[in-house]
Amino acid sequence: MKKLSMLSILMAVVSLTFSQASLAACDEIHLGSAISLTGKYATNGIHAKNGYEYAIQKIKENGGVMVDGKCYNFKVTYYDDESKGDRGATLAERLISQDKVQYMLGPYSSGMTKAIAPVTEKYKIPMVEAEGASRSLFNKGYKYLFAVLSTSEQYLASAVTLAAEMAEKQGKKASSVKVAIAVENDPFSLDIRAGVSEDAARYGMKVVIDEKLPRDLSDMSAILTKVKLLKPDLLIVSGHSKGAATAVRQIDEQNIKVPMIAITHCEAADVTGKFGDAANDILCSTQWAETLAYKDPLFGSASEYEMDFKKVYSEYKDKKVPYQTAQATAAVYVFKDAFERAGSLDKEKVRDAISETDLMTFYGGIKFSAAGNNVAKPMVLRQIQDGKYNVVAPSAFASHKLNWPRK
């Protein structure tokens, strides 16, 4: 006994004198990820991978992951899934059975996550994913899947809350708000519609227009004419970049006056660049923005994260760090936090620790529901004000005030 404590004192002295050596002496926790490095999701897949790697580096610099008094660093084995679902599932299988990976980071996109989740579930491997938002991922009863991002039905639901807030500010009832919904007939947009109509129903709001946009939409004047006649207080449009472009152009042409308009894919459609002032005061949703007032001890505030990240990855110097990167970093942070609380490398204990996560990060709050989705972080709404995207909701973390009603 005495010999052991002598040894540990000796160890402590050695590690103090050779702190550099002790950094290298950290053990490794082996994670795996099948992610899109080529194919149609490659751009965002690489954004996500950079987010993972940045987090791992940052954790290493700050003393690693302390599990039961021992220090560890993360190491990730990446495989390229070529943006193909079947390939993703095969690679996940290979990571688990050949490379003996015990913990997984997610791939890019809902589709790829859907392909991999059954595999990780079968082997009871905890997976924290950051890039799959479809609500269908969280109604299958998966026990080992956790997502740090907001699910797709939340994308525009916060606009309903905002409309209710504005109505109450005007001394009217939230239930007096009339909502018009025009979304494309695809799984993603239908999730958005479900979220909006659920929230509208909770407030007792009336949905006056509820239409599905066709896949090859290029003209929505029929809907906008109805908007003009029925005068809703909130207009929701989701139809990828064509929906955004068509909506912004025709709302301007037909001189539609709706106090609040919320759409998706503003940036993909480059509505500010293409239509200039016509896009003003339109609300766009996003998972995260660097101007938010979130912060944590490891990465600092959202804007500090953006700045530090750009220092490490100079290719992002002239653009904004995409939210895909920020949420990937947050996923690694969840693992660090869970390992430290679990105090063990046992995957079941780690899984339980992840499910009990209650963490504030630069990316927003993280707390998982029983289904595995993050319920602590609301979607962020930005309003286009003079051609700039300014965060206006959630109001507690917003950098700018909402322009309402839209002129």
Next chain:
Amino acid sequence: MDQILGNIGLLLEFPVVNLKIVLDGIMVGALFALAAYGLALVWGVMNVKNLAQGDFVISGGYVSWWLVQHGFPALLGVPIAFVVMWGIGWVVYKLVISRVIERDLFTSLLATFGLAIMMAQILNLLFGSDTQSVDLDYDVLYFFDGFIDVPIAKLIGVLMATALAAGVIIFMKSSRMGQAIRATAQDARAARVMGIDTEKVYAFTFSLNSAICGAAGAIIVMVWVIQPFYGISYSIRAFVIVTAAGLGNLPGVIAAGLGIGALEQYGAHIFGIGYQQAIAVMLLLLVLLVRLIQQRRNRQVLK
């Protein structure tokens, strides 16, 4: 059902909306009519049913969009798209169409179907799959308390389409080449006997069709949006219009084009915008049914 009744109610409650729907429909219809006229020309003259019609339209749109990105004024896009697409049409004719003219119906359908897929993919590779549009900085005219809006850009587009259609009609009626085209359409063998170089006529007709489509596309990109895979919706409408109007019936093509535009807008208003294209396809079915009944007495055998 309630929604449908409600929508019809709106039409009755605000009669001015009917006018707006018809106007919108006519403006879309004018462009459908252009593409359909080109299709009727190729169909009538060389008996090729061009399934890539819509993709020529979209290509013309991209030509104009590309020019605007490189600093050209948007209105210049229409004549330049006409010329560029003329050239592309000629190349396509020499490479593909000239080899399938004499073949049966299915060969030409397959060839043009393949062409449609190729063109859409090439556009996708060149320009990416994002939707594109050209924004003209013109005002919008409002009538009836702002219920009717006529963007000047749209007006210019329709005027250009009308001018183009008029030009083509005059050309077909009075020029030597126009006469040769009409002669070839009536009877290619007799035309050859009379010394008309039908090969040249075919090449000219196909290039002209491609150019008309290109100009239509250049107008469309100023008024709506384009995307590499939007071609099919213009192809479908062109087919519906030509089937409804019949070949060689120019006033019919124009009337059917405008009519389909207006009907679609009504359909979109009453049943929801998701059914807009379904209206066109339903109409095609109806027309085919009526035609079938009409022609019950003079059935022919396929060769």
